Amino acid sequence: MPSPTPRPDDSTVALRSPSRPQAGAPTVLKIVIAGGFGAGKTTAVGAVSEITPLSTEEYLTEASADVDSLEGVEAKQTTTVAFDFGRLSLPDAPVPLELFLFGTPGQDRFVDLWYDLSRGAVGAVVLVDTRRLESSFTSVSFFEDIGLPFVVAINQFDGAHRYHPEQVRTALELPTSAPVVTCDARDPNHVAGVLLTLVGHAVKSASAGPARPAATTTLQDA
Numbered sequence: 456m457p458s459p460t461p462r463p464d465d466s467t468v469a470l471r472s473p474s475r476p477q478a479g480a481p482t483v484l485k486i487v488i489a490g491g492f493g494a495g496k497t498t499a500v501g502a503v504s505e506i507t508p509l510s511t512e513e514y515l516t517e518a519s520a521d522v523d524s525l526e527g528v529e530a531k532q533t534t535t536v537a538f539d540f541g542r543l544s545l546p547d548a549p550v551p552l553e554l555f556l557f558g559t560p561g562q563d564r565f566v567d568l569w570y571d572l573s574r575g576a577v578g579a580v581v582l583v584d585t586r587r588l589e590s591s592f593t594s595v596s597f598f599e600d601i602g603l604p605f606v607v608a609i610n611q612f613d614g615a616h617r618y619h620p621e622q623v624r625t626a627l628e629l630p631t632s633a634p635v636v637t638c639d640a641r642d643p644n645h646v647a648g649v650l651l652t653l654v655g656h657a658v659k660s661a662s663a664g665p666a667r668p669a670a671t672t673t674l675q676d677a
Contacts, residue, residue, distance in 0.1 A: 481544065481551035485575050486650060488539070488558040489598070490582030491590025495610040495640035496558040497539050499582060503646040504541025504556065538572055543647065554650055559594075569597055578604040578657035580649055582640060586615050588626055595627055604660040606634040608649045632660075 488496045501508045539558030545551065557572050573579070579598050583591045591607075598605040609623055620635040629635065634656050638645040 481546065481553040483553045483555065484577045484654065485555045485557065486653060487569075487573055487576045487579040487603075488556055488582065489569065489579050489594045489605075490559075490610075491584060491587060491594065493587070494582040494584045494590065495612075496582055499580075499610075499638075499640040499646045499649075500539040500541040500556050500558045502641055503543050503643045503650070505544060506542050509538075509540040538568070543650065545647070545651070548651065552654065554654075556650075566593070566597065570601070573598075573601060573603055576603060578606070578653045578660075580653055581605050581607045583607055583609050583623060583627075584612060584615070585609060585618050585623065586612065588623070591627060595629070604653070604657040606636065606649065606653045606656055608640075609635070609637045610640045611637055 488499055490496055497508075497510060501510075538560070539556075541556040541558075543554045543556065545554070557576070559569050559572050579594075581591060581594045581598065595605075595607070607623065607627065607629065609618070609620065611617065620637060624631075624633070624635045634652050636649055636652055638649050640646060
């Protein structure tokens with residue numbers, strides 16, 4: 456993975472249009488990391504972030520037992536309740552990039568927060584756990600509805616059956632234009648590769664023009 460560059464001065468931290476970066480500065484892009492409960496969002500942000508990630512994880516309690524199903528992720532003890540934040544610089548990319556990563560809480564009851572986290576994002580990564588594929592449908596539908604480009608990344612959990620990406624595409628009823636890739640959310644190189652796939656997809660989508668009105672919205676549990 457390309458080595459990170461120092462964080463720019465605070466005056467340059469505001470998100471800038473990809474087409475008009477400041478002279479000599481990397482293009483700054485905001486990316487949302489989404490997916491179902493326990494799909495690996497916090498793990499992905501933590502694996503690739505060059506800074507200590509900001510995490511808002513809290514311990515699961517009996518109070519959430521009726522709304523947070525642990526079927527398939529029985530060992531899970533914490534959950535994101537606001538967002539995760541990390542940063543990745545890619546100075547060796549064809550266009551130097553600085554990526555701001557925002558991981559969403561996975562439960563459907565946080566959908567209102569997903570709108571806030573998607574504001575100003577260039578696109579989203581939807582992490583998928585094939586052991587609990589049904590938990591991915593809400594995230595996929597959300598980004599389709601707001602018109603934000605996204606890629607689906609199949610997080611290959613230890614012991615989980617390996618499905619071909621096209622099988623997952625069919626199961627999620629994704630268009631052929633939406634990239635579907637595999638990854639290990641614990642591996643920084645894998646996560647960086649997924650992020651670059653998303654950036655390429657977002658650029659291609661922008662060149663083709665939005666299929667529907669773009670989101671007017673501007674700002675993964677391990």
